[in-house]
Amino acid sequence: MDFDLTDEQRLLADSVGRLMADTYSFEKRRALIREAEGYSAELWARYAELGLLGLPFAEEHGGFGGGAVEIMLVMEAFGRALALEPYLATVVLGGTALRLAGSPAQLEAMVPRIAEGQLKLAFAHGERQARYDLSDIETKATRSGAGYVLDGAKTVVLHGDSADMLVVSARTSGGRDDADGLSLFLVDGRANGVARRGYALRDGTRAAEVVLSGVEVGADALLGAEGAAFPVIARVVEAGIAAMCAESVGAMDAMHAMTLDYLKTRQQFGRPIGENQVLQHRSAEMLIQLENARGMAMLAAMMVDEPDAAERARNIAMAKVGVGQAGRFVSQQAIQLHGGIGMTEEYAIGHFFRRVMVIEHSFGDTAHHLNRLAALAA
Amino acid sequence: MDLRFTPEETAFREEVRAFIRNNLPKETRERLRMGHPPTKAETVQWQRALNARGWAAISWPKEWGGPGWSPVQRMIFLEENLAAPAPELLGFNITMIGPVLIQFGTEEQKKRFLPRAANLDDWWCQGFSEPGAGSDLASLKTAARREGDHYIVNGQKIWTSTAHNADWCFLLVRTNPAAAKRQEGISFLLVDMKTPGITVRPIISIDGSHHLNEVFFDDVKVPVEMRVHEENRGWDVAKFLLGNERVGIARLGKSRERIDFAKSLARETRSGGRPLSEDPAFRQRVAQLEVDLKGLEMMQLRVVSAYDKRRDGKPDPLSSAIKVRGSELLQATSELVMDVGGPQSMTAWAREADTASNEPALGPEWAAQAAGAYLMLRAASIYGGSNEIQKNILSKAVLRL
Numbered sequence: 001m002d003f004d005l006t007d008e009q010r011l012l013a014d015s016v017g018r019l020m021a022d023t024y025s026f027e028k029r030r031a032l033i034r035e036a037e038g039y040s041a042e043l044w045a046r047y048a049e050l051g052l053l054g055l056p057f058a059e060e061h062g063g064f065g066g067g068a069v070e071i072m073l074v075m076e077a078f079g080r081a082l083a084l085e086p087y088l089a090t091v092v093l094g095g096t097a098l099r100l101a102g103s104p105a106q107l108e109a110m111v112p113r114i115a116e117g118q119l120k121l122a123f124a125h126g127e128r129q130a131r132y133d134l135s136d137i138e139t140k141a142t143r144s145g146a147g148y149v150l151d152g153a154k155t156v157v158l159h160g161d162s163a164d165m166l167v168v169s170a171r172t173s174g175g176r177d178d179a180d181g182l183s184l185f186l187v188d189g190r191a192n193g194v195a196r197r198g199y200a201l202r203d204g205t206r207a208a209e210v211v212l213s214g215v216e217v218g219a220d221a222l223l224g225a226e227g228a229a230f231p232v233i234a235r236v237v238e239a240g241i242a243a244m245c246a247e248s249v250g251a252m253d254a255m256h257a258m259t260l261d262y263l264k265t266r267q268q269f270g271r272p273i274g275e276n277q278v279l280q281h282r283s284a285e286m287l288i289q290l291e292n293a294r295g296m297a298m299l300a301a302m303m304v305d306e307p308d309a310a311e312r313a314r315n316i317a318m319a320k321v322g323v324g325q326a327g328r329f330v331s332q333q334a335i336q337l338h339g340g341i342g343m344t345e346e347y348a349i350g351h352f353f354r355r356v357m358v359i360e361h362s363f364g365d366t367a368h369h370l371n372r373l374a375a376l377a378a
Numbered sequence: 379m380d381l382r383f384t385p386e387e388t389a390f391r392e393e394v395r396a397f398i399r400n401n402l403p404k405e406t407r408e409r410l411r412m413g414h415p416p417t418k419a420e421t422v423q424w425q426r427a428l429n430a431r432g433w434a435a436i437s438w439p440k441e442w443g444g445p446g447w448s449p450v451q452r453m454i455f456l457e458e459n460l461a462a463p464a465p466e467l468l469g470f471n472i473t474m475i476g477p478v479l480i481q482f483g484t485e486e487q488k489k490r491f492l493p494r495a496a497n498l499d500d501w502w503c504q505g506f507s508e509p510g511a512g513s514d515l516a517s518l519k520t521a522a523r524r525e526g527d528h529y530i531v532n533g534q535k536i537w538t539s540t541a542h543n544a545d546w547c548f549l550l551v552r553t554n555p556a557a558a559k560r561q562e563g564i565s566f567l568l569v570d571m572k573t574p575g576i577t578v579r580p581i582i583s584i585d586g587s588h589h590l591n592e593v594f595f596d597d598v599k600v601p602v603e604m605r606v607h608e609e610n611r612g613w614d615v616a617k618f619l620l621g622n623e624r625v626g627i628a629r630l631g632k633s634r635e636r637i638d639f640a641k642s643l644a645r646e647t648r649s650g651g652r653p654l655s656e657d658p659a660f661r662q663r664v665a666q667l668e669v670d671l672k673g674l675e676m677m678q679l680r681v682v683s684a685y686d687k688r689r690d691g692k693p694d695p696l697s698s699a700i701k702v703r704g705s706e707l708l709q710a711t712s713e714l715v716m717d718v719g720g721p722q723s724m725t726a727w728a729r730e731a732d733t734a735s736n737e738p739a740l741g742p743e744w745a746a747q748a749a750g751a752y753l754m755l756r757a758a759s760i761y762g763g764s765n766e767i768q769k770n771i772l773s774k775a776v777l778r779l
């Protein structure tokens with residue numbers, strides 16, 4: 001057992017941390033949110049230069065051969081800065097689907113363009129009726145000539161508005177809730193029949209409702225084997241959870257540091273509020289939760305490439321629960337200990353709070369994963 | 379002791395329900411059910427409708443337009459009003475300034491302000507907190523210096539809820555900076571918001587709404603007859619007011635309404651292959667909230683009925699317990715509704731935006747509102763004396779620690 005980072009990993013964490021500290025001021029971020037794309041194209045290019053966009057792909061395909069630990073380090077730095085770019089959507093979600101299911105031709109065509117920042121992906125899987133159930137998919141793909149025709153509606157597709165290419169899940173056979181019979185397709189975001197409506201989530205990051213009406217794709221759009229996509233989808237979601245756990249830890253870390261600072265500087269009753277023991281203990285509890293979450297995020301990262309599917313699923317669900325609960329406590333207390341100022345849009349705490357909130361409600365909330373774990377515990 | 383409602387009380391509940399059913403505009407009820415806060419117009423309309431029935435000044439004596447209800451009747455009314463859901467009576471008017479004027483005001487002040495406050499002809503706001511004076515309210519600095527028959531007010535207030543809607547403000551100011559104890563140099567003034575020298579600046583809160591403000595006072599002239607109670611005795615008034623405010627924050631009818639709303643949504647929401655309402659974990663969570671709600675209801679009934687018997691004007695120290703439990707429950711029930719919505723609750727789509735017919739439809743309106751309510755209610759454990767301060771009060775006043 002070894003929790004130490006390699007020199008390269010430490011270097012990566014440092015350089016991403018520095019880039020974020022230099023470029024991501026609170027005011028700059030708020031200005032970016034107000035723009036249509038909702039993120040910085042300039043920074044996206046910097047990520048490409050730093051090698052972040054090709055990070056998890058094999059070197060033979062034009063990537064940098066990084067793993068889940070590298071992704072964890074990047075995501076934690078993004079969480080601390082509240083980065084808005086479609087990194088999770090493109091590199092983690094889309095990227096995992098591509099890595100696990102892509103044909104050599106698809107990898108060869110797409111990975112270099114992703115790594116250069118020329119191709120952004122989104123994972124168009126969730127549907128409104130499904131809530132958090134991964135196999136509740138009603139979007140249909142019907143064979144037509146050599147290709148397929150896609151019909152259906154996807155909801156809260158992260159960065160679905162700006163993605164060049166959508167990774168769409170659709171049913172090629174089977175009924176509602178069947179894990180068998182799902183397939184993944186690469187669909188051009190501008191293809192005929194694709195209607196997208198972008199909007200901001202509560203934390204300012206972008207998402208879209210996507211409707212597919214008679215979208216025609218060729219046989220080469222199929223990602224992986226027809227009808228056998230469920231294990232891939234599950235692993236994409238697991239990779240997403242692990243990345244988001246790290247991001248949430250970064251955000252919690254920032255909130256805890258800001259709160260600690262505030263306890264030392266805010267004066268009431270003639271002394272810093274941090275001299276009240278009740279607030280000292282609260283801050284200590286925040287630290288306990290944060291450290292618990294940090295360990296859980298590491299666990300999730302370590303489990304992303306675990307070959308035993310049941311073991312992987314169980315541990316990642318545990319991490320999602322632990323990080324979700326810690327996130328709720330740490331962010332709620334961060335506002336509480338700031339008093340009125342914590343409730344304002346002008347102050348950063350509320351922005352971290354909302355990112356952690358959105359993460360908790362992505363890819364299954366605490367109750368969802370606890371239920372999955374409870375089913376295994378009996 | 380008999381904890382059952384009497385037939386008269388049950389009949390009263392029916393009467394309240396029927397009145398609300400027959401008079402509350404459908405659009406208002408529907409907007410509130412979807413989780414929107416009431417607009418100013420909705421609040422004014424509804425309070426006037428209640429006042430016309432004699433039901434607005436619910437805790438005031440009959441001679442000032444109160445309905446002469448028992449504490450139990452008041453609770454029934456508040457609960458039914460929130461459960462409808464209907465806009466709440468404006469707390470600044472009904473629970474704050476009204477009782478203050480009745481207890482401390484001059485005949486003139488009562489005549490001039492009480493009927494207008496009941497009918498919401500004047501919208502009041504509360505100018506207490508300052509940047510440096512939050513929990514430590516007595517350290518406030520906004521100064522009022524006497525010049526002839528006026529006070530000249532200079533300073534800044536912050537977190538002034540709905541000041542942008544307000545016609546009048548009740549304001550705590552420092553009239554004697556040299557007082558031996560800080561509490562002894564404070565006075566309580568009534569200020570017309572149209573007076574020259576007042577600037578209101580919006581503060582946007584984390585749910586994206588405009589509820590809070592900063593209010594600046596620059597040589598604002600306030601006639602001396604607008605002072606309530608004696609000069610430098612404003613702290614007595616403030617303490618009286620804050621005691622009343624505390625109980626009002628519990629709003630348990632709101633928590634009940636949100637639980638019922640979440641239950642109805644859960645029946646329509648599929649999760650894990652069955653309605654969410656059939657998920658044992660969800661049901662336990664709801665059951666726990668209902669237990670907490672019942673406990674709070676009992677605590678509130680005990681405190682409210684004892685308060686009417688005490689008649690010494692001092693709030694029950696247990697009102698701090700109600701404030702803590704009530705605010706926690708409001709927060710927990712708003713979390714429940716948000717969690718039912720799942721990913722849909724995380725959206726911040728603007729419902730007002732025109733939906734072109736060829737654009738994908740957006741998700742349910744209630745879900746888009748749910749996180750907003752959750753975010754705004756984080757403040758319930760901060761305002762009205764933070765929950766930490768309430769526990770300090772309990773430690774000192776009840777436990778004598």
Ligand SMILES: Cc1cc2nc3c(=O)[nH]c(=O)nc-3n(C[C@H](O)[C@H](O)[C@H](O)COP(=O)(O)OP(=O)(O)OC[C@H]3O[C@@H](n4cnc5c(N)ncnc54)[C@H](O)[C@@H]3O)c2cc1C
Nearest residue numbers: 276336337339340504506507512513537539757761764766
């Ligand atoms: C949504 C909202 C609406 C409001 N509306 C109004 C209004 O209309 N009018 C008005 O006058 N004010 C209003 N307020 C202000 C409110 O009363 C104050 O925010 C509150 O008194 C806390 O003060 P503060 O924000 O300065 O926090 P601080 O007093 O700085 O407190 C910061 C943290 O320290 C804790 N703390 C402070 N002292 C102690 C102690 N001795 N022991 C333990 N913990 C302590 C607090 O509990 C809190 O967690 C509103 C506030 C909000 C958020």
